[in-house]
Structures are given as C-alpha cells and as structure tokens.
C-alpha cells in the first residue's frame with residue numbers, strides 16, 4: 079500500500095508546485111555557483127558561505143550526487159539538515175499537532191522533488207506524495223498478547239455448573255449425629271438420615287461421615303418431605319456429579335440416600351439403577367447395598383451375565399408380558415452396561431420408567447466406552463414414547479387396545495397419556511442422575527451427552543493438593559486429580575531384564591506384601607506369577623536363605639482370562655490373606671475395595687495418569703496409609719516423568735525415586751537366573767498358557 083502511494087503520478091497542482099520549486103532550487107544553485115566563482119576570482123576560499131535555508135537543504139537530500147560534487151562545506155550543510163527521522167516526524171504528526179501544520183509548506187516543497195520514476199527509497203526515508211494521506215497515523219506493529227495461563231485454558235468451554243462446583247475439604251468429617259447441625263429445620267422437616275439408618279451405620283462400625291458424604295447426603299436428602307418423593311414430575315431433582323479421591327467413600331454417598339428414599343415405597347418397582355464397568359464391582363456394590371438396606375424390605379438384584387439370561391429374567395420381572403408399567407421384582411438393580419442392554423431390549427415387562435435414581439459409578443470409564451451405545455438407550459428408556467395430542471385424545475374415546483394403556487395402574491406419571499388442559503405444566507422424568515469418579519471427566523461433549531438437569535458438582539480436593547495460585551475448582555478443570563492423603567508414592571528406574579528382580583527385591587527386602595501387582599495384560603500376569611514361583615523355589619532352596627526368618631511368598635494371578643468362579647475364589651483367598659500378592663491386570667484397577675492392601679506395584683508402568691490414579695488408589699483407602707510403587711523401564715522414564723509433571727499438583731515431586739544398588743540384589747541374582755531358565759523351559763514345553 080505504501081508503495082502504491084509513492085509511485086502514484088502527482089496531480090496537476092502538485093506538478094505545478096514541483097516545477098516552481100525546482101525552478102527556485104536551480105536558480106539558487108546557479109546563484110551559489112556564481113558566488114563561488116566570484117570568490118575564487120578574489121582568492122577568497124575563506125569567504126563566508128551563505129546560510130542554506132532548511133527546505134532547500136532538505137531538497138538536497140534527494141539529489142545526493144549533486145551535493146557530492148559540491149564543496150565540502152555545502153556537503154556538510156546537507157548532512158546537517160538531512161535528519162530524516164526529525165523531518166519525517168514533523169510530517170507524520172502534523173495532523174495531530176496543529177502548530178506544526180504551518181511547517182508543512184516547506185516540507186511539501188521538499189517532498190515535491192521526488193519524481194515518480196525515481197527508485198523508491200527505504201520506508202523511513204521515503205517522501206510522501208502530496209496527494210497521499212500524510213495525516214494518517216502509521217499502523218501499530220502487531221504485538222503478541224501474553225499467553226493465557228494453563229488454568230485459564232483449562233476452564234475454557236467448561237460446563238458453567240462445573241465452574242461453580244462446591245469444593246469440599248477432604249479432611250472434613252462429621253459425626254453421623256451431627257449432620258443436621260446448622261440446618262434450619264421445621265417441626266415437619268426430616269433429618270438427613272433417620273434413626274433406623276443411623277443404627278444400621280453404627281452396627282457396621284460407621285460413626286462419622288467422610289468429606290464426600292458430608293456434602294452429598296444433605297443435598298440428596300433435603301429436609302422437605304416432598305423433595306424425597308418417589309415421583310416429582312413437576313419439580314424434578316437436580317442431577318449430581320461428584321469427584322472425590324479413591325477410597326474416600328463415594329459408594330456410601332449414594333447408597334445411603336437411595337436406601338433412605340426408597341424405603342418409603344409401597345409397591346415394588348425398579349426405582350434405582352446402578353451401572354458399573356465390571357462384574358467384580360457390581361458384586362462389591364451389591365454387598366454394600368445389602369449391608370446398608372438390611373431390614374428395610376428393599377429388593378436388590380444384579381445382572382452381570384454370570385447366570386443364564388433366562389435366570390436373570392426370572393429374577394427381574396414378575397410377568398413376562400409387555401406391560402406398559404412394567405412388572406419389576408426388584409427395587410434396586412446393579413449391573414454392567416452390556417447386560418443391561420440385553421434386558422432393555424429382550425425382557426418383556428422390564429422398564430426404566432419408574433427410576434428415581436440412575437447412578438453411573440466410575441463415570442469417566444463408562445462414558446469413554448460405548449458398550450453398544452448403552453447411555454443413549456438408557457436415556458431413551460427414561461422418556462415416554464412420543465405421542466401426538468390427537469393420539470392421546472383418541473385413546474380416551476376409543477376402546478380396545480389403546481384404552482389398556484390408560485387402565486394400567488403402574489404407569490409412571492410422566493408416562494401417563496397427556497390430556498390437554500387450560501393450564502399445561504410439562505411433566506419431567508423423576509430420575510435423578512448421579513455421577514461418580516475419582517477422575518471425573520471434564521470433557522464438555524461427554525457431559526452434554528448425559529443431558530444433565532441443572533447439575534450440581536461436588537469436588538473433594540484440598541487447596542494444598544493443587545498447584546500454587548490455582549484454586550481447587552481450577553485444579554479440577556485442569557484434571558489435577560486429588561490423591562488420598564495417606565498415600566506415599568515411589569518409582570524405581572530399571573533395565574527391562576532386571577525388572578522382575580526389582581519386584582523380588584521389593585517383596586523380600588522392603589516387605590511389599592499384601593500387595594496388588596499390576597501388569598499390562600492378562601497374559602503377562604500368568605507369566606510373572608510363574609516366574610515368581612520358580613524364583614521362590616530357587617531362593618528358598620539356597621543355603622543362605624534357609625537360615626533366615628524369611629518365608630516364602632505366595633502370589634496368584636487374577637485376570638479376565640480366568641473363569642468367573644475361579645476369580646471369585648482367588649479374590650476370597652486374597653481377602654482372607656491366604657495369599658500375599660495378587661498379580662492382576664487392570665481389571666481390578668478401578669473401584670475394588672480390599673482394606674488390607676498396603677502396597678500397590680505398577681510392574682508395567684501405567685500409560686496414562688487416570689490409570690496411575692486408580693491403580694495407586696487400591697491402597698491408602700478410608701484414611702489408611704499405603705505405598706504405591708512404579709517400576710519404570712529406562713526407555714520409559716521420560717514418558718513417565720512427563721506424565722506426572724503434566725498431571726499438575728507437583729505430582730512428579732511427590733513421587734520419590736528409589737535407587738537400588740547392585741549389592742542389594744546380589745544374593746538374589748543366582749536364584750533369578752535359575753528362575754528365568756526354568757520359565758524358558760516351561761514355555762518351550764507349553765506348560766504356561
């Protein structure tokens with residue numbers, strides 16, 4: 079654009095003014111020459127040089143070659159007056175500075191000597207065309223703004239409700255009798271948990287509520303009786319998302335309210351559905367429900383695919399007819415998503431229309447995997463089939479099959495045919511969705527897929543857990559996952575070939591027993607257990623060890639490769655502490671609650687931070703202490719450290735590196751070599767599957 083202005087042919091007026099200026103200039107030049115000649119004639123080199131007026135000197139800047147031919151004095155004069163920045167500033171700013179406008183006359187004269195055909199000078203020294211918009215300020219140079227902080231970026235696009243999350247201090251506990259303190263209760267209001275529930279909790283050894291429970295129970299169990307109703311089509315409850323560390327008591331935070339509210343029911347309908355990612359977790363949560371609901375008359379069922387489909391159907395529904403209102407034999411169903419789909423699609427009389435609670439535990443895991451599009455199907459089953467108004471009216475007047483819909487008394491209010499009235503208040507499903515995880519997703523798209531109703535977020539995270547200058551809510555937005563307070567984290571860097579030896583070192587020299595050892599696959603669990611057995615055999619056969627007090631360690635494999643019955647037995651043995659170590663795949667990385675586990679070893683380093691958090695969280699549960707160890711192969715070390723660093727909260731600094739000296743491994747090396755040799759032979763004979 080600047081170039082275009084400089085090369086524009088001057089207007090007629092400009093041309094005239096240029097010609098006049100040039101004539102003046104040439105005349106003066108001629109005069110000077112004459113004067114010099116006259117001086118030379120009189121031998122007067124020392125004669126006084128007349129003062130060159132500024133505009134003329136300026137003109138000289140554009141005809142340098144002529145100046146060079148002139149006397150040194152005039153060259154000096156030209157140099158003195160060149161001052162392009164100073165002159166340019168005058169021209170550039172003459173719009174802003176009125177007083178300087180008057181100087182533009184001579185300036186424009188100076189500019190006029192720049193012929194259009196001349197070479198374009200550099201931008202700074204370039205003269206402007208008289209027609210150019212000399213008064214316009216120059217464009218500001220682009221300046222890169224400061225990069226937003228990681229916290230600010232993390233909050234971009236997040237659900238508004240998430241930004242307004244209620245942050246709960248993880249160290250907060252309340253006596254089960256103190257939960258109502260601070261509430262303004264009327265005479266008709268209900269306490270958070272009734273006397274029956276308190277009694278039951280005390281029988282189970284629970285005397286105080288953990289942080290997540292102190293926040294969720296008052297929210298899910300409001301004092302007003304109508305807010306605890308089984309159906310609330312005109313005033314449906316808000317949905318809840320809770321993020322709290324592993325082992326912080328999330329299960330009781332939903333089991334207690336569900337049992338409290340459903341205990342008021344008269345007829346059995348399916349009113350609570352709990353979805354979990356694995357069969358083992360379904361059985362564990364079932365045990366908790368049975369324990370808490372004891373004596374309340376609620377019927378609790380599970381479907382996991384462990385039994386035949388027909389058997390499960392007979393447990394679920396009373397009549398296998400396609401009844402509009404369903405025919406449930408249970409009040410609460412705990413299930414895996416796959417089997418739930420089978421029953422939604424294949425069990426007549428099975429319906430979700432009466433649901434008061436839909437719990438999605440380990441929500442980030444369940445939402446990350448489609449499981450036959452289970453979520454869309456469940457959400458669909460909560461809504462009544464779309465029927466036009468005319469259909470509803472005609473169903474009133476017509477007999478036969480359509481009337482059957484109206485006569486069936488088990489329809490949930492939202493599913494009853496809509497009869498238009500003058501005052502039409504839309505009815506909503508009474509189902510309250512409750513989402514739980516230690517690593518709850520912040521992905522807005524995943525959350526949106528749930529169609530949450532005015533969701534309330536609870537985040538159990540201490541400010542101490544978070545990075546400097548970052549609030550707990552921001553940390554939550556940054557997927558800065560909180561860890562249990564009693565957890566100590568360590569890692570060991572090792573070569574691949576010595577990794578099993580490091581594990582044996584931890585077991586025998588650092589008392590890492592009552593441990594869960596995680597490998598990357600079901601197949602590697604079996605191989606590691608076999609190697610462990612061969613090592614124990616060789617090590618305890620050696621002379622040195624026979625005189626010590628050390629005992630042989632028993633390890634067992636636990637993975638999805640095993641049949642369900644065998645898995646159950648292995649878990650029982652471990653829970654009874656008949657085995658010392660359970661070598662497992664990530665099947666039990668989430669949710670499994672085995673109180674006596676004091677150590678977790680990631681034999682194969684976890685590939686993402688969520689996996690790390692859930693594996694480590696199998697220990698240090700319910701306020702206890704525990705140690706998490708990670709064996710990191712040398713080539714994985716950078717990735718592992720980067721993963722921890724990116725996780726925030728100074729996670730990397732909290733994971734201590736343990737250096738094991740060669741001397742500490744010496745007495746095990748021979749047995750290790752023997753074990754490796756035996757394993758090789760066993761594989762070549764196909765002994766290990």
Ligand SMILES: Nc1ncnc2c1ncn2[C@@H]1O[C@H](COP(=O)(O)OP(=O)(O)OP(=O)(O)O)[C@@H](O)[C@H]1O
Nearest residue numbers: 284286287288324325326327328329516669671700
């Ligand atoms: N108020 C309480 N008092 C004593 N023990 C409790 C209390 N609440 C929960 N527990 C115990 O704490 C342990 C961990 O609870 P839970 O399994 O619910 O944790 P979680 O938060 O679901 O963990 P994860 O994220 O790993 O699934 C369980 O053994 C449970 O019985």
